Amino acid sequence: MIEIQELYKYYGDRRAVGPLSTQIGQGEVVGLLGLNGAGKTTTLRVLACDLLPTSGNVRVAGIDVVERPDEVRAKVGYLPDRPPLYDDMTVHEYLSYAARLRNVPSGKVKQRVTHVEELTEIADKANQLIGSLSHGFKQRVGIAQAIVHGPELVVLDEPISGLDPVQIMEMRELVRGLRGAHTVVLSSHILTEISETCDRILVIKDGRIAWSGTETELSSTLKQGMHIALTLHAAGASAESTAQKARAALTGMTGVRDIEELEPAEAGEGIASLRVAVSSDVREEVGKSLIQAGLGILELSREKELESMFLELLEEGEDSAARKRRKRRHADDLGASEPPNAKKESV
Amino acid sequence: MRALVIARREMYAYLRSPLGSAIIAAALLVDGILFYFASLDTKRLSAQLLTQFFYDSSAATMVAGLLLSMRLVAEERQSGTMILLNTAPIRDRDIVVGKFVSSFGMLTLMNLLTAYMPLMVYIRGKVSVGHILVGYLGMILLGAAVTAIGLFASSLARSQVVAVIIGAGMVASMILLWVVARAVDPPFNTFFSGLALHHENYRPFMVGTLSFDRVAYYLMVTYFFLLSATKVLEARRWR
Numbered sequence: 001m002i003e004i005q006e007l008y009k010y011y012g013d014r015r016a017v018g019p020l021s022t023q024i025g026q027g028e029v030v031g032l033l034g035l036n037g038a039g040k041t042t043t044l045r046v047l048a049c050d051l052l053p054t055s056g057n058v059r060v061a062g063i064d065v066v067e068r069p070d071e072v073r074a075k076v077g078y079l080p081d082r083p084p085l086y087d088d089m090t091v092h093e094y095l096s097y098a099a100r101l102r103n104v105p106s107g108k109v110k111q112r113v114t115h116v117e118e119l120t121e122i123a124d125k126a127n128q129l130i131g132s133l134s135h136g137f138k139q140r141v142g143i144a145q146a147i148v149h150g151p152e153l154v155v156l157d158e159p160i161s162g163l164d165p166v167q168i169m170e171m172r173e174l175v176r177g178l179r180g181a182h183t184v185v186l187s188s189h190i191l192t193e194i195s196e197t198c199d200r201i202l203v204i205k206d207g208r209i210a211w212s213g214t215e216t217e218l219s220s221t222l223k224q225g226m227h228i229a230l231t232l233h234a235a236g237a238s239a240e241s242t243a244q245k246a247r248a249a250l251t252g253m254t255g256v257r258d259i260e261e262l263e264p265a266e267a268g269e270g271i272a273s274l275r276v277a278v279s280s281d282v283r284e285e286v287g288k289s290l291i292q293a294g295l296g297i298l299e300l301s302r303e304k305e306l307e308s309m310f311l312e313l314l315e316e317g318e319d320s321a322a323r324k325r326r327k328r329r330h331a332d333d334l335g336a337s338e339p340p341n342a343k344k345e346s347v
Numbered sequence: 348m349r350a351l352v353i354a355r356r357e358m359y360a361y362l363r364s365p366l367g368s369a370i371i372a373a374a375l376l377v378d379g380i381l382f383y384f385a386s387l388d389t390k391r392l393s394a395q396l397l398t399q400f401f402y403d404s405s406a407a408t409m410v411a412g413l414l415l416s417m418r419l420v421a422e423e424r425q426s427g428t429m430i431l432l433n434t435a436p437i438r439d440r441d442i443v444v445g446k447f448v449s450s451f452g453m454l455t456l457m458n459l460l461t462a463y464m465p466l467m468v469y470i471r472g473k474v475s476v477g478h479i480l481v482g483y484l485g486m487i488l489l490g491a492a493v494t495a496i497g498l499f500a501s502s503l504a505r506s507q508v509v510a511v512i513i514g515a516g517m518v519a520s521m522i523l524l525w526v527v528a529r530a531v532d533p534p535f536n537t538f539f540s541g542l543a544l545h546h547e548n549y550r551p552f553m554v555g556t557l558s559f560d561r562v563a564y565y566l567m568v569t570y571f572f573l574l575s576a577t578k579v580l581e582a583r584r585w586r
Binding site: 011080084086097098100102 | 349352353356359363364426427428429432433434435436438584
């Protein structure tokens with residue numbers, strides 16, 4: 001469906017994207033994952049023929065975006081990060097306008113508009129002015145305009161941006177509902193969001209694809225650096241002997257690479273904290289061994305969330321100052337838009 | 348055809364927002380007041396009154412044309428809706444034509460709403476229908492040229508205020524070419540006066556003289572600025 005070869009896009013002297021090469025198959029739901037400024041939006045705008053590439057070949061459904069942009073646009077539906085809505089129009093008027101702009105025959109406009117209103121669950125808002133809608137409904141209208149002409153490719157730029165947790169869940173359902181009928185490319189800087197909705201993930205860093213694969217492949221790549229945080233308690237023992245008991249129970253266990261003693265996370269007699277480096281997810285086995293050793297488990301958790309590991313993936317080749325700056329920025333982003341079921345795994 | 352879809356949406360925006368009505372109402376009010384004071388001079392012949400009317404109305408037409416056209420592209424860019432047009436299967440020239448047709452349509456409607464004033468002169472005085480028709484043709488052509496300039500200015504700016512300032516600057520510069528024509532020697536004076544937006548090219552219409560050279564001039568100015576606006580939109584995709 002999409003073939004990108006050596007795509008470069010420059011804004012003046014600044015390289016926003018490139019070199020970027022990838023292929024996306026018919027019916028796939030693919031997520032572009034990257035931090036702000038990584039080149040996601042520029043790539044999507046090139047796919048939607050809003051921008052033309054500086055160099056390289058981009059073909060959508062076998063059509064070159066530079067040679068025949070109008071034909072490509074007819075096959076693409078695009079929702080930018082800020083939905084392009086006219087506040088002075090009603091939802092129905094706006095969608096009818098979008099349909100006419102996108103070559104839907106006059107006789108079929110009403111039918112198509114009604115269909116997408118039902119699909120995006122905005123039929124009861126059809127006669128309301130867009131300016132009076134909530135952000136979540138505006139986002140739905142944005143998606144409705146992107147699919148009103150039945151495009152082969154739907155491009156969604158940060159579709160959950162600014163939504164509340166309930167709206168995020170609804171938006172995920174909506175995007176999942178597009179699977180099959182359309183090829184979908186969406187972008188986000190939140191890994192959990194992409195992993196919830198997409199078949200395949202393309203990690204973009206500095207305008208290039210840093211990694212690509214399925215969520216399972218990404219998880220297995222990232223889990224190689226996993227750590228387990230432990231806070232243990234042994235009645236009538238000192239902190240040191242609790243730690244020694246734990247070491248004895250875990251040393252030599254399959255999957256355990258290293259055990260590091262930390263300052264106790266909680267105050268109290270016989271409480272010790274450990275950090276265990278593991279090569280696979282062996283939390284269950286670790287828990288069993290500790291219980292068999294007679295230790296009480298106050299805490300056993302995967303120390304790093306998938307999101308943090310994703311940051312590690314992006315960190316390769318960065319200096320520490322840049323890393324700290326970006327982590328701080330990313331933490332702020334997550335705080336603003338972390339979905340309710342973000343993958344923080346613990347037992 | 349797609350240009351008409353855009354034109355319809357733009358007309359709708361003018362009619363629904365107070366901006367379009369306010370601009371037209373203000374222009375009609377100014378036209379009416381100027382006509383009233385012009386008609387107080389009882390020594391004036393009716394043909395002279397009609398000429399004065401077309402002269403005064405041309406100013407209102409130019410100001411209204413700039414104000415109506417300032418939002419055409421700048422507002423879309425400001426509100427983020429331009430991307431809807433940019434990603435639809437429409438050529439940039441269709442976007443420009445659609446927007447021009449809407450703004451020019453509103454301006455022409457405004458011009459036609461002033462028709463009661465020349466009609467009064469026609470009923471009460473001695474003027475030919477030809478004078479009235481040629482005068483209106485000139486006003487409409489001037490309006491088309493100013494709207495095209497305004498649209499071009501709007502395509503350059505992100506803010507409507509900046510757009511109207513750029514547009515006003517360009518219109519003023521083109522009007523003032525007749526002053527430049529006076530200051531330079533032949534054959535440059537003919538060249539500059541021939542390019543002046545109002546003086547040399549509009550006056551024949553005011554007195555009821557139809558000149559195809561002048562018609563061609565306004566059509567060329569309109570085409571040039573519409574083409575320029577199209578090129579600006581095209582260039583933005585490559586930036």
